[in-house]
Amino acid sequence: MTLPIDTPAVLVDLNVAEANVRAFQSYCDRHSLKLRPHIKTHKLPQLAEYQLAQGAIGITCQKITEAEAMIAGGDMRDILITYNILGAEKVARLRALSERVALSVVADNLTVVEGLSAGFAGANKPLPVLVECNTGADRCGVETPEAALALAQAIDAAPGLKFAGLMTYPPVGGAAKVTTWLAEAKARIEATDLTVEVISSGGSPDMWQAHEMPLATEYRVGTYVYNDRSLVTRGICTWDDCALTVLATVVSTPSATRAVIDAGSKVLTSDLLGLEGYGHVLGHPDFMIDQLSEEHGRITSAQPTGLRVGDQVRIVPNHACVVANMLDHITLMRAEEVAGQETVAARGQVW
Amino acid sequence: MTLPIDTPAVLVDLNVAEANVRAFQSYCDRHSLKLRPHIKTHKLPQLAEYQLAQGAIGITCQKITEAEAMIAGGDMRDILITYNILGAEKVARLRALSERVALSVVADNLTVVEGLSAGFAGANKPLPVLVECNTGADRCGVETPEAALALAQAIDAAPGLKFAGLMTYPPVGGAAKVTTWLAEAKARIEATDLTVEVISSGGSPDMWQAHEMPLATEYRVGTYVYNDRSLVTRGICTWDDCALTVLATVVSTPSATRAVIDAGSKVLTSDLLGLEGYGHVLGHPDFMIDQLSEEHGRITSAQPTGLRVGDQVRIVPNHACVVANMLDHITLMRAEEVAGQETVAARGQVW
Structure with missing residues (x-):
């Protein structure tokens, strides 16, 4: 069948995308798992709004400008940016964003924490910061539960910031190891006077096993909306x-x-x-x-x-x-x- | 040294780009080779104008919309689009373009020739079409000199079109084989009443050996303006x-x-x-x-x-x-x- 579309073109079948969103939302609902879709896949406010309407608690973005684009185009109220944000200009934009939505970010090092703190000192509300943990994917993240505790304490002590929990981009198939890692970090942190409110995990390849890591309070997933080869x-x-x-x-x-x-x-x-x-x-x-x-x-x-x-x-x-x-x-x-x-x-x- | 630029950023050092343009133009001038830079690398009217000012005879684009963008942003008068252009909508845009600049295109099959002819029948001036030849890169192109002759004759016979020559995207290091191929095609075509006015070759990897194929009347090169790893x-x-x-x-x-x-x-x-x-x-x-x-x-x-x-x-x-x-x-x-x-x-x- 020839479609009346000039090529090359990227087609998105909304029926399929919406069914994908509903299917995984339903799975999350069954397992009492909060879903926070990553918009990096579709980059469309329209689909983010659909995800939220089906029950997502908020969205995930990777960059400030992605968050800005989503807010400009749709009704977004809760955004987690899973990125080490560095530099005075970016932090100033982050602060402006934080006055419009419930915003949280991650950090895996002191330089980022200090930069965020410098930008948010004196803000109306503190910026929630999760500690990014390397549970085996070997990209970003603190390397050990001890380091997670140390950074959590640094966030807690930093003016303008609030320690909010742990975040990881887990290795595919690594649920058992990830659970051990995060459980230890949580125990160490909660042995102090800090609370780990959020444990955010994610990834499309393991999405249907998300319930096997009940420690996680929320799940981030992007590709599931479109799927791919x-x-x-x-x-x-x-x-x-x-x-x-x-x-x-x-x-x-x-x-x-x-x-x-x-x-x-x-x-x-x-x-x-x-x-x-x-x-x-x-x-x-x-x-x-x-x-x-x-x-x-x-x-x-x-x-x-x-x-x-x-x-x-x-x-x-x-x-x-x-x-x-x-x-x-x-x-x-x-x-x-x-x-x-x-x-x-x-x-x-x-x- | 820290640059006062928010990252990530793509930087283009104009001093280096302009020196690259001058160096290869100078080489082409020494060897009496016409240079037709491909704008796919920089995509900037400003740099295309610099290339033309240094002596380029025109530019190469891969797509109609690239050509449109270049004309909108700069003074371009001679454009070769090295692509099989298909579809009534694209051909209509091509005809509109042809009324603004000296435009030529390529074809490697009858379906494309027929589509171009349908769109250019009755045009003020015929559209020059080069036969794209597969001289070993195994992408597009007619497979044999015999097939080049047959397509040249089809172009010549097609209302609205004019056979203009041969074009190839040669395999790296293949000058000898490419020369044999094109010389045979040219001989076969010129044994009829057709003239091969243009033989267009190109490619950055072999650019400093372009003079070793004197059969080519013009050379297309894109990456040389920026270079890369x-x-x-x-x-x-x-x-x-x-x-x-x-x-x-x-x-x-x-x-x-x-x-x-x-x-x-x-x-x-x-x-x-x-x-x-x-x-x-x-x-x-x-x-x-x-x-x-x-x-x-x-x-x-x-x-x-x-x-x-x-x-x-x-x-x-x-x-x-x-x-x-x-x-x-x-x-x-x-x-x-x-x-x-x-x-x-x-x-x-x-x-």
Whole structure:
């Protein structure tokens, strides 16, 4: 079927996205887990509002400018920014934000805590700060429960700040280790006069096992709203659960087993996430998108592709979040009907 | 040295970019080769105008919307779009463009030729179309000199179109094979009553060997204006010739040998171009950017990094063109002085 859409285009099927949101909200409700979706995947106030309407307690952003874009475009009241925020200019913007919504942030080091404190000293209300903990993903986070305690105490002692709890971006499949780590940190901290109100965990790959870590009070998840090839490959969802697809047109068929489409790395991105090839061509499990340049994607197949110049193909990308960041506009769908165009409000917001 | 720039930021040193433009223009002038820079790298009318002022005969774009953005922002008079353009809407926009500048395009198949002809039938002047030839890069292009002749004849016979020559995106290091291929195609075509006015080749990796293929009448090159880690690794240029860098701040130092910066795949992109790691940290050849998530880059080192939270690092990315596509604005520099902010006019223009 040919869609009346100029290509390349990023399509989001709202029916699928909304069903994904409802399904995981329902799971969280069953397990009394608070859900705080990460907007980095969709970057759309409209979908954040849908997530909140279904029961999410607030949203997660990674950057201040993402939070600003979400507030500008929708009714957001509770935002956690899971990032070490540094620099006087950024902290001043953070303080302005904190006067508009219930805002909290994370920190994993004293330099960040001191910067936040300098910016929030004298504020009407203290800024809640969670200690980011490295429970095995080896990105950010304090390295040990002892270090978590020390930073919690530093936050508690810092003017303008309030220690609010613990946050981790856990390693996939690491629930047992993560629980041990966080339980020890919580015990150490609560052996002082501090309370760990929030323990925030997250991640789409383990989302259906979130209840196995009851220690966590809230769960952050982003990709689940769209899903992608990475999550299908991990068995988390099916192709039918993938709300975001890339629509492309065959522009060249140099040989029977090779075709070139008008979606390259400027749409699909080069994110592999451990997979082979740059996306799954729906209906053609035998196709491989084996090479991307900026504006071309190359499809190869052991058998003749059967594709003709002008044919459309629809691709589930490896990683939905980064694809949603590439174009200023996406096309909203309801099943096979075009429901409109939407500006990706928080696209490219990296500050 | 700490620059007074909020991070992450994409910096372009105009001194270096302009020197790169002058150096290759001078080479082309020495070899009587016409230069037609590809604007996909910088996406800036300002730099395209500089390239033209130094002697470029026109510019290359990959997409119609890139060409539109360049015309809107600068004085462009001669544009080659090296893409199979398909679809009535795109062809109509192409025709509108052709009334404003000297425009030419490429085609590698009859479907594209027929679509262009349908859109240009009755136009004031015919649209010049070059036959795209696959000389070994195995992306687009007709597969044989015989097929080039057949398509040239089809273009010549198509109302509204004019056969203008041959175009190839050659494989790196393939000059001898490319020359044989194109010479045979030219001979076959000129054995009819057609003339091959233009033979357009290109590519940054082989740019300093462009004179070894005298058959080509013009050369297209994009990355040379900024250069990048890929070209340094190939020995085409030095770190000092890299005009585009990413400025990032260390936001976490979880261990002595690991640091996390505020530039992730939304700035550096996941393009590897066959390299290990996601960029070169200037002044730190021992550092590896071994992992990116959207907003975090992880630096690892066998030795302690010596980095502290708040330190700035400057990174030469693997692939400059795709990095220039990630943010709406770049910071222009003159050596270590900030010269202003610039909107990346043709960013995200994929149609």
